[in-house]
Amino acid sequence: MLTIDLATRDAIIAHARRDHPDEACGVVAGAIGSDLPTRFIPMLNAAMSPTFYEFDSGDLLKLYREMDDNDEEPVIVYHSHTATEAYPSRTDINLAGEPGAHYVLVSTRDGAHEDGPVDFRSYRIVDGEVTEEEVSVVDRYVDGTDVPTEQKAEH
Template sequence: AAEQLRVHREMERADEVPVVIYHSHTATEAYPSRTDVSYAHEPDAHYVLVSTRDPERHELRSYRIVDGVITEEPVEVVDSYAPQTSGADDAPDRT
């Protein structure tokens, strides 16, 4: 019975859609804090961070966090998060 259960779980995992874990920072940049990293236990998840500290220009960025190592990944910015973006390759300046 235990063997069947394990196989069943592996099949389920193969069907899983990518996990997106989203939260916002109201006062700091869109970069994982030490607390975020310490709670990041899903190596397959996309950790999406939005900074709302500038009310006119929200910043959206996405990361993988594996064993405490942060790797930024490219993200397609949705219009509503970057109203100042004029073209696909015209990324807003980052300070």
């Protein structure tokens, strides 16, 4: 299960809407071993494409050096789909190189890029196998734990 705070979930959705019609992408880092996404890092889609995303290799190298210096790891790797459901494509599955990460997809299709609910889903992708997981949205993290909220992930 992915536990994510409301502000970070909303920031991912806002990024997806802002970059529409191109796919948005980014990472949410957290302390190594914590499984808590705490540092939101929106990235530039170097492909600038509505059907494909690609992290800029220089930006990605810089990010991994920062995470290493901060004892962090990628807890969430996210991107948006602009015309299809929030489910990993064959390309997404082939490029999934972080077996410990949650892969979050947001769909901004059918006007969701403007307003209203979006499809926000999380997956584990290990060795080409995709497993959808529950998303628990919390108000905030307190001492490495979560505080429940009434608001659930939008579907």
